[in-house]
Structures are given as structure tokens and as C-alpha cells.
Amino acid sequence: MSKIVFLDVDGTLIDYEAKTPASAKKAVDQARKNGHKVYICTGCSKAEIEQRDLPELDGMIGGNGAYVEDAGQVVMHQGLSKEEVQKIVDWCNERKLGFYLEANSGMYANEYMKEQGPIVMQKYATGKGADEASAKASANSFVNGFIFLENEDLYREDVNKISFILSSYQDHLDSKEAFPELVANTWGGKGEQALFGDLGPTGITKKHAIEVLLDHLKADQADTISFGDANIDLSMFELCHYNVAMGNGGEGIKAAADYITDDVNEDGLYNAFKYLKLID
Structure with a gap:
């Protein structure tokens, strides 16, 4: 059954030098070819993300939940006045x-x-x-x-x-x-x-944004998987069915995880995708 995967960016999909490991790109590409949807769920806004060398994705959640986009369509945008x-x-x-x-x-x-x-x-x-x-x-x-x-x-x-x-x-x-x-x-x-x-803005969290996106997709929460490395990602973990902490993550996110993978620069994302059978 296809899954909906949510990836934090810094420290999860990319390293702290803003580089995306080749294995992470391969993992995302293969997972999408296998029919899974992959979204980033980040504190960054779209302008910052467009400066990154990321793999092709199904959409994004930005601004810690202020912005939701699916396949180029803006689903929600709620910012500061x-x-x-x-x-x-x-x-x-x-x-x-x-x-x-x-x-x-x-x-x-x-x-x-x-x-x-x-x-x-x-x-x-x-x-x-x-x-x-x-x-x-x-x-x-x-x-x-x-x-x-x-x-x-x-x-x-x-x-x-x-x-x-x-x-x-x-x-x-x-x-x-x-x-x-x-x-x-x-x-x-x-x-x-x-x-x-x-x-x-108040009421804006990664959790809320995922709820909005799932409603838009008419998707089931039971099919969701999230990846993160910091406490800001805990709201994703509250909602998603299965949650993965990066090996380079903080103690709070690791304690809340269902599974702890390797560091971002030690093929952590790729290894977890394999473990979860998102890729062969």
C-alpha cells in the first residue's frame, strides 16, 4: 500500500552544509517511482527551499505549517499580518x-x-x-x-x-x-x-498543516510516515502513524520516535526507506 512521507529538511533530507546526500535523493526518487508520495515539512519558506538542490517532490509544507502546496497547487497559506x-x-x-x-x-x-x-x-x-x-x-x-x-x-x-x-x-x-x-x-x-x-502566526504547526494536506488528498492518517531531527518536528510525530528520528537528532525527537535511523550523512534517510520497505 502506498504511503505519504513527510520529511523535515535541515538535518533530515539535507545536511547542515545544505547539501543533499546522493543516497537521500536516490531514496526519494525510488520511493516516488514505487507509488509513494513524498513531501517536505520544514520551517523554511518556499524562497529558501528553491535555493536548495533537492530531489523532485510531490509538494511541500513550509514556514512550520504556514504554507501547504501539493503538485504546484497552493492548498493553504496563512502568514503574519x-x-x-x-x-x-x-x-x-x-x-x-x-x-x-x-x-x-x-x-x-x-x-x-x-x-x-x-x-x-x-x-x-x-x-x-x-x-x-x-x-x-x-x-x-x-x-x-x-x-x-x-x-x-x-x-x-x-x-x-x-x-x-x-x-x-x-x-x-x-x-x-x-x-x-x-x-x-x-x-x-x-x-x-x-x-x-x-x-x-498562532495555530500554525506542522501537525495542523499535515491535517490540511491529508484532507485535501482525501488520504488516511494510517498511511503517514514522518522523519525529523529536532523538537520542532514533534508535532509531526503527534499526527503521523509512524515516526523516524535521524541519528543526528536531539534526544527529545529520538525519545518520541518509533525508529531511529543513521545520521543524515551516513545514508540515514536511504537506510530508513529500505527498512520501511518504501524502496527495494
């Missing part, structure tokens, strides 16, 4: 925090990201196991993908969520207090270390 974006932009700028607006049309950043972004993204990559040279190249490539804007030009109405650099964990705690009507998360470094905070 322009007023909410303006408040967050002003709040970050007042604290001199680098941030970027995650929209399907692009990644829009403030001036602080030019200096802060490469440092933090290099720390992100090295914390996940990349060597210094690869981490620096990956960080520069990531920041070069930003569109830098100033002042009112950052007050946009097409934003899925906003990620901002944490000068300390207190910034995340303060963001929760400043924006109680929004969902506040953290992401970054090794395990569940917080390097970035992010703010997105």
Missing part, C-alpha cells in the same frame, strides 16, 4: 538584532544581518559537525541569499514567519512576552541549542 510584521521588525531593530522575513517571494533581512548572520550561521554549521571551511562557505551562501531592505520596506504583508538572532536566550523569553498572540520558537546549533528565535 502587515501590522504584526511591523511590530516585530521594530522590536528587533530596537534591540539591534539581525533578522530575516521568511516569505515565499524571498528572504528579506535588515542591515544587522550583514554582520551578525555569517557569524551565527557558521556557529550553526560547526555545531552540527561541519568543518570550519565548509561552515564558513555555507554561512556566506545562506546570507548571500537575503534581500536587504531598510525601514518601512520591511513592513511586508507576505511573510510566513520571522527568524531573529538571539543575543541571549532572554531575547526569546522577551519575544514571548512581547508577542503573546504569536507562536515563539527557537532553533539552531547542536541538539536543541538556541541560536535563533522565530515568531509565526
Whole structure:
């Protein structure tokens, strides 16, 4: 019976240098040829995903659930209002925090990201196991993908969520207090270390987005499988019938998994697809 597979991206489908292992591409291609549907379910928005070298997919869930697409058709898109974006932009700028607006049309950043972004993204990559040279190249490539804007030009109405650099964990705690009507998360470094905070619309989770997509597909929850490496993926695990944690994942996601596969760069995805008989 065909399955519906949901893959987190960073640390699951691709490594922390934003490279997709050849075995992962092979696994996705073969699974789709075998009649299974494969979707990414990621915190990234479409503009960021389009910069990645990914295998062909059946669709995507982006912005941690703000955007759902199937076979090129937009199924759901629920982002931040322009007023909410303006408040967050002003709040970050007042604290001199680098941030970027995650929209399907692009990644829009403030001036602080030019200096802060490469440092933090290099720390992100090295914390996940990349060597210094690869981490620096990956960080520069990531920041070069930003569109830098100033002042009112950052007050946009097409934003899925906003990620901002944490000068300390207190910034995340303060963001929760400043924006109680929004969902506040953290992401970054090794395990569940917080390097970035992010703010997105309430009610938006990977779990909710999968429910929307399954309803659109008229598909059965019993046929779902999810793959993840971090606590942000736990909402996928709450819904999907069978759940796989990557070997490089954090302890929280591993504890919730039905199966733990190998690291992303040790053919983890391919080996799990074989184990689950998605591929021969």
C-alpha cells in the first residue's frame, strides 16, 4: 500500500552544509517511482527551499505549517499580518538584532544581518559537525541569499514567519512576552541549542498543516510516515502513524520516535526507506 512521507529538511533530507546526500535523493526518487508520495515539512519558506538542490517532490509544507502546496497547487497559506510584521521588525531593530522575513517571494533581512548572520550561521554549521571551511562557505551562501531592505520596506504583508538572532536566550523569553498572540520558537546549533528565535502566526504547526494536506488528498492518517531531527518536528510525530528520528537528532525527537535511523550523512534517510520497505 502506498504511503505519504513527510520529511523535515535541515538535518533530515539535507545536511547542515545544505547539501543533499546522493543516497537521500536516490531514496526519494525510488520511493516516488514505487507509488509513494513524498513531501517536505520544514520551517523554511518556499524562497529558501528553491535555493536548495533537492530531489523532485510531490509538494511541500513550509514556514512550520504556514504554507501547504501539493503538485504546484497552493492548498493553504496563512502568514503574519502587515501590522504584526511591523511590530516585530521594530522590536528587533530596537534591540539591534539581525533578522530575516521568511516569505515565499524571498528572504528579506535588515542591515544587522550583514554582520551578525555569517557569524551565527557558521556557529550553526560547526555545531552540527561541519568543518570550519565548509561552515564558513555555507554561512556566506545562506546570507548571500537575503534581500536587504531598510525601514518601512520591511513592513511586508507576505511573510510566513520571522527568524531573529538571539543575543541571549532572554531575547526569546522577551519575544514571548512581547508577542503573546504569536507562536515563539527557537532553533539552531547542536541538539536543541538556541541560536535563533522565530515568531509565526498562532495555530500554525506542522501537525495542523499535515491535517490540511491529508484532507485535501482525501488520504488516511494510517498511511503517514514522518522523519525529523529536532523538537520542532514533534508535532509531526503527534499526527503521523509512524515516526523516524535521524541519528543526528536531539534526544527529545529520538525519545518520541518509533525508529531511529543513521545520521543524515551516513545514508540515514536511504537506510530508513529500505527498512520501511518504501524502496527495494
